[in-house]
Amino acid sequence: MSFLKPSFRHPSAPLNTLGLTTKAYEGGVSTLCAGCGHDSISAAIIQAVWGLNIAPHRVAKISGIGCSSKSPNYFLNKAHGFNSVHGRMPSVMTGANVGNRDLLYLGISGDGDTASIGMGQFAHVIRRNLDMTYIVENNGCYGLTKGQDSATADEGSISKKGTPNPYEGIDLVALALELGATFVARSFSGDKDQLVPLLKAAMSHKGFALIDIISPCVTFNNHAGSTKSYDYTRDHVEAGAVMDFVPMEQEITIDQIKGSTKTVSLHNGGSVRLSKLDDGYDPTDRRNAIMTLHDHKAQEKLLTGLIFLDADATDFHNTLKLPKQPLNQLNKDQLCPGNSALASVNKGMK
Amino acid sequence: MSFLKPSFRHPSAPLNTLGLTTKAYEGGVSTLCAGCGHDSISAAIIQAVWGLNIAPHRVAKISGIGCSSKSPNYFLNKAHGFNSVHGRMPSVMTGANVGNRDLLYLGISGDGDTASIGMGQFAHVIRRNLDMTYIVENNGCYGLTKGQDSATADEGSISKKGTPNPYEGIDLVALALELGATFVARSFSGDKDQLVPLLKAAMSHKGFALIDIISPCVTFNNHAGSTKSYDYTRDHVEAGAVMDFVPMEQEITIDQIKGSTKTVSLHNGGSVRLSKLDDGYDPTDRRNAIMTLHDHKAQEKLLTGLIFLDADATDFHNTLKLPKQPLNQLNKDQLCPGNSALASVNKGMK
Amino acid sequence: MSTNTPSKASNVPQLQPVINDFVVKFANVNGSGSASANNMFAKAIFRMGIPVSPRNIFPSNIQGSPTWFEVRVSDDGYLGRRGGQVELVVSVNPQSMAQDVADVCPGGYFFYDNTYPLDFKLIRDDIHYIGLPLTEITNKQYNDPRRRQLFKNIIYVGSLAYLIGIEFSALESVVNDTFARKEKLIPPNIQALQMGFDAAEEAYKSPLPLQLKRRALNEGKVLMEGNAACGLGAVYGGATVAAWYPITPSTSVAEAFEQYAKRFRIDKETGEQKFAVIQAEDELSAIGMVIGANWNGARSFTATSGPGVSLMNEFLGLAYFAEVPAVLIDVQRVGPSTGMPTRTQQSDLLISAYASHGDTKHILLFPSTPKECFEMTADAFDIADRMQTPVIMLTDLDLGMNQHISDDLEWDDSRQYDLGKVVSTQDLENMERFGRYLDVDGDGVTFRSLAGAHEDKGAFFTRGTSRTEYAVYTESSDEYEKNMQRLLVKWNTAKQYIPAPEIDIIDSSHDIGVIHYGTSMAATEEAIDLIAKKHGLKMNSLRVRAFPFQDEVHEFIAQHKQVFVVEQNRDAQLKILLVNELELDSAKLTPILHYNGEPISALAIVTQLEHALDLKQAASVSEQAS
Amino acid sequence: MSTNTPSKASNVPQLQPVINDFVVKFANVNGSGSASANNMFAKAIFRMGIPVSPRNIFPSNIQGSPTWFEVRVSDDGYLGRRGGQVELVVSVNPQSMAQDVADVCPGGYFFYDNTYPLDFKLIRDDIHYIGLPLTEITNKQYNDPRRRQLFKNIIYVGSLAYLIGIEFSALESVVNDTFARKEKLIPPNIQALQMGFDAAEEAYKSPLPLQLKRRALNEGKVLMEGNAACGLGAVYGGATVAAWYPITPSTSVAEAFEQYAKRFRIDKETGEQKFAVIQAEDELSAIGMVIGANWNGARSFTATSGPGVSLMNEFLGLAYFAEVPAVLIDVQRVGPSTGMPTRTQQSDLLISAYASHGDTKHILLFPSTPKECFEMTADAFDIADRMQTPVIMLTDLDLGMNQHISDDLEWDDSRQYDLGKVVSTQDLENMERFGRYLDVDGDGVTFRSLAGAHEDKGAFFTRGTSRTEYAVYTESSDEYEKNMQRLLVKWNTAKQYIPAPEIDIIDSSHDIGVIHYGTSMAATEEAIDLIAKKHGLKMNSLRVRAFPFQDEVHEFIAQHKQVFVVEQNRDAQLKILLVNELELDSAKLTPILHYNGEPISALAIVTQLEHALDLKQAASVSEQAS
Ligand SMILES: Cc1ncc(C[n+]2csc(CCOP(=O)(O)OP(=O)(O)O)c2C)c(N)n1
Ligand SMILES: Cc1ncc(C[n+]2csc(CCOP(=O)(O)OP(=O)(O)O)c2C)c(N)n1
Ligand code: SF4
Ligand code: SF4
Ligand SMILES: [Mg+2]
Ligand SMILES: [Mg+2]
Numbered sequence A, B: 001m002s003f004l005k006p007s008f009r010h011p012s013a014p015l016n017t018l019g020l021t022t023k024a025y026e027g028g029v030s031t032l033c034a035g036c037g038h039d040s041i042s043a044a045i046i047q048a049v050w051g052l053n054i055a056p057h058r059v060a061k062i063s064g065i066g067c068s069s070k071s072p073n074y075f076l077n078k079a080h081g082f083n084s085v086h087g088r089m090p091s092v093m094t095g096a097n098v099g100n101r102d103l104l105y106l107g108i109s110g111d112g113d114t115a116s117i118g119m120g121q122f123a124h125v126i127r128r129n130l131d132m133t134y135i136v137e138n139n140g141c142y143g144l145t146k147g148q149d150s151a152t153a154d155e156g157s158i159s160k161k162g163t164p165n166p167y168e169g170i171d172l173v174a175l176a177l178e179l180g181a182t183f184v185a186r187s188f189s190g191d192k193d194q195l196v197p198l199l200k201a202a203m204s205h206k207g208f209a210l211i212d213i214i215s216p217c218v219t220f221n222n223h224a225g226s227t228k229s230y231d232y233t234r235d236h237v238e239a240g241a242v243m244d245f246v247p248m249e250q251e252i253t254i255d256q257i258k259g260s261t262k263t264v265s266l267h268n269g270g271s272v273r274l275s276k277l278d279d280g281y282d283p284t285d286r287r288n289a290i291m292t293l294h295d296h297k298a299q300e301k302l303l304t305g306l307i308f309l310d311a312d313a314t315d316f317h318n319t320l321k322l323p324k325q326p327l328n329q330l331n332k333d334q335l336c337p338g339n340s341a342l343a344s345v346n347k348g349m350k
Numbered sequence C, D: 001m002s003t004n005t006p007s008k009a010s011n012v013p014q015l016q017p018v019i020n021d022f023v024v025k026f027a028n029v030n031g032s033g034s035a036s037a038n039n040m041f042a043k044a045i046f047r048m049g050i051p052v053s054p055r056n057i058f059p060s061n062i063q064g065s066p067t068w069f070e071v072r073v074s075d076d077g078y079l080g081r082r083g084g085q086v087e088l089v090v091s092v093n094p095q096s097m098a099q100d101v102a103d104v105c106p107g108g109y110f111f112y113d114n115t116y117p118l119d120f121k122l123i124r125d126d127i128h129y130i131g132l133p134l135t136e137i138t139n140k141q142y143n144d145p146r147r148r149q150l151f152k153n154i155i156y157v158g159s160l161a162y163l164i165g166i167e168f169s170a171l172e173s174v175v176n177d178t179f180a181r182k183e184k185l186i187p188p189n190i191q192a193l194q195m196g197f198d199a200a201e202e203a204y205k206s207p208l209p210l211q212l213k214r215r216a217l218n219e220g221k222v223l224m225e226g227n228a229a230c231g232l233g234a235v236y237g238g239a240t241v242a243a244w245y246p247i248t249p250s251t252s253v254a255e256a257f258e259q260y261a262k263r264f265r266i267d268k269e270t271g272e273q274k275f276a277v278i279q280a281e282d283e284l285s286a287i288g289m290v291i292g293a294n295w296n297g298a299r300s301f302t303a304t305s306g307p308g309v310s311l312m313n314e315f316l317g318l319a320y321f322a323e324v325p326a327v328l329i330d331v332q333r334v335g336p337s338t339g340m341p342t343r344t345q346q347s348d349l350l351i352s353a354y355a356s357h358g359d360t361k362h363i364l365l366f367p368s369t370p371k372e373c374f375e376m377t378a379d380a381f382d383i384a385d386r387m388q389t390p391v392i393m394l395t396d397l398d399l400g401m402n403q404h405i406s407d408d409l410e411w412d413d414s415r416q417y418d419l420g421k422v423v424s425t426q427d428l429e430n431m432e433r434f435g436r437y438l439d440v441d442g443d444g445v446t447f448r449s450l451a452g453a454h455e456d457k458g459a460f461f462t463r464g465t466s467r468t469e470y471a472v473y474t475e476s477s478d479e480y481e482k483n484m485q486r487l488l489v490k491w492n493t494a495k496q497y498i499p500a501p502e503i504d505i506i507d508s509s510h511d512i513g514v515i516h517y518g519t520s521m522a523a524t525e526e527a528i529d530l531i532a533k534k535h536g537l538k539m540n541s542l543r544v545r546a547f548p549f550q551d552e553v554h555e556f557i558a559q560h561k562q563v564f565v566v567e568q569n570r571d572a573q574l575k576i577l578l579v580n581e582l583e584l585d586s587a588k589l590t591p592i593l594h595y596n597g598e599p600i601s602a603l604a605i606v607t608q609l610e611h612a613l614d615l616k617q618a619a620s621v622s623e624q625a626s
Helices: A037-051 A066-072 A091-101 A109-113 A119-127 A172-178 A192-204 A228-234 A286-298 A338-348 B037-051 B067-074 B087-099 B109-114 B121-126 B173-178 B192-204 B232-235 B285-296 B339-350 C034-049 C093-100 C134-141 C147-167 C168-178 C183-203 C226-236 C251-264 C281-297 C308-322 C349-353 C368-389 C397-401 C425-430 C479-495 C518-535 C550-561 C573-582 C603-614 C621-626 D036-045 D092-102 D135-140 D145-165 D168-178 D181-202 D227-235 D251-264 D283-295 D306-322 D349-353 D370-388 D397-401 D427-431 D477-494 D516-537 D553-559 D573-582 D604-614 D619-626
Strands: A059-063 A079-084 A104-110 A134-136 A183-188 A208-214 A237-239 A240-245 A256-257 A262-264 A270-277 A302-309 B059-063 B080-083 B104-110 B133-136 B183-188 B208-214 B235-240 B241-246 B254-257 B262-263 B271-274 B302-309 C021-029 C050-056 C066-074 C084-092 C104-113 C128-132 C221-225 C241-244 C276-279 C300-304 C326-332 C363-365 C388-397 C403-407 C502-504 C512-516 C540-543 C564-567 C589-593 D021-030 D051-057 D068-074 D084-089 D104-113 D128-132 D221-225 D240-246 D275-281 D300-304 D326-332 D363-365 D390-396 D403-407 D502-506 D513-514 D540-543 D562-567 D591-592
Touching: A037 A134, A037 A192, A037 A208, A037 C241, A059 A066, A066 A104, A066 A134, A066 D306, A091 A104, A091 A134, A091 C502, A091 D283, A104 A109, A104 B121, A109 A119, A109 A134, A109 B183, A119 A134, A119 A172, A119 B121, A134 A192, A172 A183, A172 A208, A172 A286, A172 A302, A172 B254, A172 D092, A172 D403, A183 A192, A183 B121, A183 D283, A192 A228, A192 A302, A228 A237, A237 D513, A240 A302, A256 B037, A262 C128, A262 D168, A270 A302, A286 A302, A286 B285, A338 C397, A338 D540, B037 B067, B037 B208, B037 C589, B059 B067, B059 D135, B067 B104, B067 B133, B080 B104, B087 B133, B087 C241, B087 C276, B087 C281, B087 D403, B104 B109, B109 B121, B109 B133, B121 B173, B121 B208, B133 B192, B173 B183, B173 B208, B173 B285, B183 D513, B192 B241, B192 B302, B208 C603, B232 B235, B232 B254, B232 D251, B232 D363, B241 C276, B262 D540, B271 B302, B271 C134, B285 B302, B339 D619, C021 C034, C021 C147, C021 D390, C034 C066, C034 C147, C034 C221, C034 C403, C050 C093, C050 C241, C066 C093, C084 C093, C093 C104, C104 C147, C128 C147, C128 C183, C134 C147, C134 D370, C147 C168, C168 C183, C221 C226, C221 C368, C221 C425, C226 C251, C226 C368, C226 C388, C226 C397, C226 D092, C226 D553, C241 C251, C241 C281, C241 D619, C251 C300, C251 D135, C276 D397, C281 C300, C281 C308, C281 C326, C281 C621, C300 C308, C300 C368, C300 D604, C308 C326, C308 C349, C308 D306, C326 C368, C326 C397, C349 C363, C349 C388, C349 C573, C349 D591, C363 C368, C363 C512, C368 C388, C368 C397, C368 C403, C368 C564, C368 D227, C388 C397, C388 C479, C388 C518, C388 C550, C397 C518, C425 D068, C479 D051, C512 C518, C512 C550, C518 C603, C540 C550, C550 C573, C564 C573, C573 D573, C603 D084, C603 D283, C621 D251, C621 D300, D021 D036, D021 D092, D021 D145, D036 D068, D036 D145, D036 D168, D036 D221, D051 D403, D068 D092, D068 D553, D084 D092, D084 D145, D092 D104, D092 D145, D092 D604, D104 D145, D128 D181, D135 D181, D145 D168, D145 D181, D168 D181, D168 D619, D181 D363, D227 D300, D227 D390, D240 D283, D251 D275, D251 D300, D251 D397, D283 D300, D283 D306, D283 D326, D300 D306, D300 D370, D306 D326, D306 D349, D326 D370, D349 D363, D349 D573, D363 D370, D370 D397, D370 D403, D390 D397, D390 D516, D397 D403, D397 D540, D513 D516, D513 D553, D516 D540, D516 D562, D516 D604, D540 D553, D562 D573, D562 D604, D573 D591, D591 D604
Parallel strands: A059 A079, A059 A104, A104 A134, A134 A208, A183 A208, A237 A302, B059 B080, B059 B104, B104 B133, B133 B208, B183 B208, B235 B302, C021 C084, C084 C104, C104 C128, C241 C276, C241 C300, C300 C326, C326 C388, C363 C388, C512 C540, C512 C564, C564 C589, D021 D084, D084 D104, D104 D128, D240 D275, D240 D300, D300 D326, D326 D390, D363 D390, D513 D540, D513 D562, D562 D591
Antiparallel strands: A183 A302, A240 A270, A256 A262, A262 A270, B183 B302, B241 B271, B254 B262, B262 B271, C021 C066, C050 C066, C221 C403, C502 C540, D021 D068, D051 D068, D221 D403, D502 D540
């Protein structure tokens, strides 16, 4: 959208605990197509970060290349961002994240950026359980290069050119589960009510959190026959475990509350309260999550919501035994062994 | 092994239907370490191709880089081979395969070559259901670069350096199943009886066939504490569905024979006869295969054998509607539209 | 003329009447459907027989950002960008109006939608304003917002038909052809054109002094995009496997290949496709597939742009050493990966020429026109097979994605594919021992065998190096060195198989030479003419068409006292290759550089030449041209 | 001496007795444990105060293939390879015997295991054979086959102690230090040494004319691998994030960093590690991590070899344009990916200097010694931060994986890290508007802000280009061009922050200059000496230590009539950079090239210089040397 947003805000716009309105969390004017799903996701991110009371400059936004990867420009103007190279957000993210553990890291990617050129880095950042939120703005196509099928396009989905996709689509959620991701969710750009709490929970999870968000491309993949259109998605979405994000910190164990509800504390703050599905679906059981996903797929249903959560796995910072103080803040005295140490090194090589 | 093989063969060495002994299927003298699992796999490949009565020069061997990727030098000397670049065997394979559909394609890779640098290409060659046999010689480490942990190293497995691996290992079989592979198997270099028929079946499958073969690295990953050593593997292997490869062509449907046996015809020749597990394990059911795999893993057991088979999926040649005649044999008259066609093209641009 | 304009000054300068020699620039919003209307405009002029060169300057997004379409007409046949301000701006984008007003030359015209009044800040007193209530007209005529938007574009084309004299019948014929398969769209389009024409006629009693007049200068010519020509060339060159990954501005090469292959290569009866187009998962995979297919003797290519070439470096090195043919079409764009992907440059020469670690050199081809795109692509497969090495064609966004007038494409039906030195089954049968890397005839190119060729002989394990002439594994330093030297012999041999330079000697004293290549051709030729006209200084020129450079290039440089090298990058990359490979004195070559992302213009070259040659600077070429 | 040898000729030439000036070459099977015995040999000589330079020539596999260990001793302190045949071959590998026999210079010695008789084809009548029944001895002494294999190596070292006069105490001290943590291995090793010593003494009544004599030439020196020095340099330079992917010959850089970091950077109390070593999934990821960490202000580096650099091209281009610091250590190896990965070359200059599509130039550093590896690695972080751009250090397999004598490492404790132009929170607070790409002081380097620095100011979206000086998105051509020009200014600025060349003027007439870099240093210096000695011709030399080239390099070339450029690649890559960047006449620079994968030797340089200078060719430097 290339129209200017009204700069006027109602003076009674709600404030978060930092005293900021959502305005402080906005970004530049979007240059995406009017109606693009990605813009809705940006709006949800603004809501989520604001709602978590995180100062915008404590966030880092890192992306690859694509319409989706441009979107960090359109939220959190006060946060540093990095529009890196195609498919390589996870590696830039990993370096940044290890270099300064004190920020909240949002990785923004597209389905092309992640599932084709970025597949390797996607798999490996999961394996490391990096403390980040990985958002895939999934429209089943390459928006920025004008609509080619991506690897997440479903088999049989009709492209803008009119041809059905002959390949089975890659399900990033299933893959992430198989690869050991510790927070896995799916949502829909059109469902802000589901998306905002999911985002909050993901950002509060200490470890790798994937949210695969179906985000229709109005220009190239929103026609009849596409399985990533607004209409198709709305018709096939089925919410899994109903989830609330509960902001205050609670104990770090998993409690069964009243049989059908479960609370999982998140290590970066807050907790998730789950109302389980009737059939006993429990998103803390990986095997069960995988099966449920397969079953939904078999019925051509798109399972959304929080699909899996393991709040207690060791995250990458801990695996690396990093100090509390961010690496980028260590000074020479902390880092350099000095000339005396060299003497002993020299001695060992005589 | 750097010792010369005796060139003498017993005159009564068995012949295949082409009148060849296995000698015609051998390769150069191996330069791998004595006892390396990869050499056993080479021997099994020699047996399998010989047993399938395929002339050695009708095979193409393509690999990436690593000790495993060198091994094509040590079998089928009469077949062309390509030691390409690290992690990119699948793409070279895809081009070669599409360029000439008339060869049998063996892709040889290592766990480093496939699960780290090659992860993206691995996922995508599966998605295309390319008609090939993809052999991972999986030793949980980077042999050629002297033993670093690879991405398939199990969590907690002790490296040569003595440190336990902090990351969960990537299970290529599970991943392949999730990505829609149509033939998925696992075996152990030390179990020729299982491996040879599996290889034959894989080579007879029209479509993508993965065999993940645990193949211990005697030099860097065969010590106590390693979960990819000979001893550990022998102790934890559990064969899944018992499988026979039946060489003659049978009808292309799936028959239930006598309740516990099932025969699946393979489109490139021969068929597979399965004796199902007691608990009703059926390797033609993907969901079930995934679950069984997870269950075995939970019990620290390594499920081997044919894990999944879908003999009827469309392979890449058919997806592309390629002609029967290999593309590399089409001549100018078949390919070049000629000057008259140009006239019409010019006309359209006036 | 000025009745309807906001211009207050009475003494606005008047342009001299001019025929077929001016520039019109359309300022649009992308994604608004303006591209097809603008193309219609250019095509109609082409059909009037007038040399025309349209150029798109578009942003890196899909919808809602400023985009420009610059159309030059030139009876003299100058098809490069002229440079400087333009005579007529057609403004349909409020976002960029300030810049667009500034783009008009004194006395020139600013055509705009006067449904709403013009901001006073946009009023210059030295240009003419032509307002037409486009929005009002479309709102009245159409209900559907999308139709309003689309037909607004057609309407302004109709108005221009009146104002600058496009033959209405030419426009009609374009409409007819464009909608040949959606016939019911023809009448409303014609109607919209007519509405625009009538509105302009009514508002402005007389047309502008910028007029189009029918010529017969486009006989035997087509209007075509370079990328389409590349795709077609690959079909003609016998490519069977195209592996690619989408990237602007190269995407349409693969798309064109697929379209033409579908047209010409599908077996009517069986539906079998005698080609494979594979959208790879990335560029590493695309080039891997190309190498795999060519290794098997199937002609194969990929098309990409700079970021892809960067990613393909390792594989290109492998193909160089393993001596596997490969064809790569690099449609160059600006600088880095997150840079200006929709702008043009010639800045991938170094990365392409020396792609890969280690000592490597790659054959490059530099087409300048769609026809050359067609021919060189077809040739590239012969060269790659003959030399058993990658061949990289360097085109660019300007050539690839803009329509250019080009000679009709031709194909010699007697031409055979040169598959190079491939041993047949029979050859192998007759051979005592096959030496894959054995140079039997001294040209540095060795025979190759294909997989499956013979049951006993010819098989080998392809690797980069570490092998004898018989492809047996060795780590011998001597073998390595010998092989590296043979590759240099082969490099020399290549010179006779690649396109020769095009030399134009107009000054027999050989004082000054100008070297150029690719899309710098048209503007350079024009600049040379302009310098000759303005300053009476004649300069010879040489157009490099391939790398390695042939002796003619060396001689040309040796013959001249001073040589300019015109190119579209910052670091003088062709100059670097010339100095290195021909072992020249760097001082002999003076770079003329242009690298802001817009196609190079004659004016930019003239200005730099005048400066370098210390000629009295011309006020502006644009003045002179109009 | 000849009693026990198969030599039939009675008049085998005798070498002149020589002290501390010869070459010993060990021919082993890799994976057989010979490396540690051979290192013990070299280290003992080092401890005798004698200049020694050992070099491993090893195959690309893990076990069972031929491997050589060449040890040069030189009282004159020549630490490069000498070239030519060697005085003494220690043959422990039947596979390579033919080649190893051929390697002995006339009059030289072939030491072998005479448990089994020598093939008559291996008998030369101009060399001496020294047989000892190594297998017999070990079979008698040890039962375990692995011990037999391992101690055989120690035994021949013991024999050499007798034959060429290694002080037994020096060997003992090495054994003591080597097994300081596995003390019970000390006695059996000493015993094996003694066995070898005794066996040789018994069989051969007198030692060889090649003798070692204690000196005091290694005071203040260490024997160290370049890779270890790089790893240590990164610890001292303040690197906190090392991201890497295993590849020979660079693997030990990351490993050394990790080891030293574990030694010096773990908090004793908390166990917290003040560093992160990440084994990435490939090189693309490794460099991405490095860029991410540096973007956040954490010093970070990667180490790789050619194939990795090829893969990193796109990211390096991004870092150049986005102006993110990064340190990359490229331990160069031979040519392509499946080539000779365990051989050395200097052939990644071009790919490194111009890495990435588009117009890019990268800072390069060329260390020649372990000490320089240490210092330049530490410096690289300062340079990268100061210049906000990638810095690529080009070392090679020879320097990286062989032990070299080097001056003791030193560190100035008063030295501060130069973090370059980073704005603090306070700076931002005081600023009206932060311009990330605004050149406030004309050096082309702009201030950067780090993520999280200020709640309101300083944040921006990092991209390659397409932005104003304030990091606001734009596709303006003018902004693009201005930015590109600023990057050139920055390039110039870099010259003052990078290591200066080392110049050695010994000929005031300035006729001939020799330029060299990296591991060509030692052999080049020796060659210059030899030419002076043999032909009385004095040549000046300049050692390039960094790219871009400073004025001194230009002046040096300008001052000399003829300049040779010595390097270890086929395509004269440094020469190309010199000609391009200094705008020289290519003819001014004559390449002296060596590229067969073995480290360059003085002989190779002398031979080429003699040829180029038309000097009477010397028969062989080896003759002269021995
Ligand atoms: C190395 C490289 N290859 C190709 C491209 C071209 N490219 C830009 S965006 C894109 C695909 C984006 O698709 P996706 O990630 O799904 O994002 P979307 O635009 O659909 O949001 C491609 C292929 C590139 N920029 N870099
Ligand atoms: C681009 C690139 N990076 C790194 C290497 C170095 N390298 C060679 S083999 C190898 C790992 C091999 O591991 P794997 O595939 O498991 O084979 P194995 O040796 O264990 O059989 C690596 C990292 C390389 N050759 N190319
Ligand atoms: S092209 Fe598609 S993905 Fe890109 S901005 Fe437009 S709607 Fe969104
Ligand atoms: S290092 Fe390991 S993988 Fe490589 S050859 Fe030896 S045993 Fe096999
Ligand atoms: Mg997408
Ligand atoms: Mg391995």
